[in-house]
Amino acid sequence: MTRRVFIQVLGVGAGVAVATSARADRIRVLPEVGAREPAVASDEAGPELRRFLARVRGGERRTHRGLTVFWLHAPRGGAPFAIRTLDEARARGELSVTERDQAAVSGLVIDNRGPVYVLLLAGEILLGGKQHRIVVEDVLVPPRSGPLALPVYCVEQGRWNSEAKHFTTRGAFAAPQLRSRMLERSDQREVWAEVDRYAARAAAPSSTGSYQAIYDKAEVQAHQKDVEGALDQRTVAGAQGAAVFVADTLVGLDLFEDPSLFTREWPKLLRAHALETYGRNPGDKADERRLRAMLDDVLRAAVGAAGSVRRGIGVGRLVEFRVDRWRGSALVAEGQVVHVAIL
Secondary structure, three states: OOOOOOOOOOOOOOOOOOOOEEOOOOOEEOOOEOEOOOEOOOOOHHHHHHHHHHHOEEEEEEEEOOEEEEEEEOOOOOOOOOEEEHHHHHHOOOEEEEEEEEEEOOEEEEEEOOOOEEEEOOOEEEEEOOOOEEEOOOEEEOOOOOOEEEEEEEOEOOOOOOOOOEEEOOOOEOOHHHHHHHHOOOOHHHHHHHHHHHHHHOOOOOOOOEOHHHHHOHHHHHHHHHHHHHHOHHHOOOOOEEEEEEOOEEEEEEEOOOHHHHHHHHHHHHHHHHOOOOOOOOOOOOOHHHHHHHHHHHHHHHHOOOEEEEEOOOOOEEEEEEEOOEEEEEEEEOOEEEEEEEO
16 A cells, blocks of 8 residues: 655645555554544645635624623535435434444444445444443444444443444433543543543443443533523524634634534533533623624634544545644545534
8 A cells, every 4th residue: 555644734744654554354443542544635625624614704692601602604605415424314214333243442334225325423422332432533334344343442440241233322412521532642541531521521320430420410411401592593494503712711613514414413512512611600700792703713723724634434525624723624525524623
């Protein structure tokens, strides 16, 4: 396999060189969590992403209980191709996620048997198997994909048992700082430490150290429901993303070229953001002008940020970049910017 460092993506790119191989049973053998696939010598993703980000503007602002949300808009490109979310595909019985034959903490097997692409976002919580896991990076699984290896972290450090191989979902998603750890490709111990930090703040202990225990707590659910009622995006026509602040700190930004996909993914993203203000005094309201200026600065910096491109686990290219103190990741496929995250 030819390896070259990709040096012109969103400015000056930085590549990697970690080789992978393929198994005869069609399951791709991936590097362990923390490793990277080789950078791809292609400028395919960079210009599309730059053009998209350059057109994004902050729109209407809403605030509730310490959270400030700015809806994000951009001129529409061509017609988006059909994509189902993880929950939608599972509800249809089209997508399966299972343990490998030789179970490993850092890898599962995913198989899309349906006729439509399926998107797994970095931060999706998968429940079951020998322990609960979390998806490491955005994955666009092609129709009738056959089995593919899915890189994951563990978010239930005190369990490694169960005869059940299959995983389910219940709409849980990683809180912003946990997602940030994944973008950094942190050590598994750092991921567990982040889970413990959120669990302690929510007073949601678990005998197995499960992140899901936070979502299962009745008071957390009530808080999330309250936030959803105030900040649900469905009344904002055409929004393609959201930038979320806690007080005067940007905690996360998610963008989708397809407004419909954002509408369907936003509720679980919002529930995860709500964890940042659970049990905390929201304090004084942040100055809107200052937050808008910060948002504009981040978007401008993202257009020219340094980064690298590599193949995704499924379809498309993953662009990874830095914006000041934040990290960014974007999935580009079939001429569409499927998802951008800055955390």
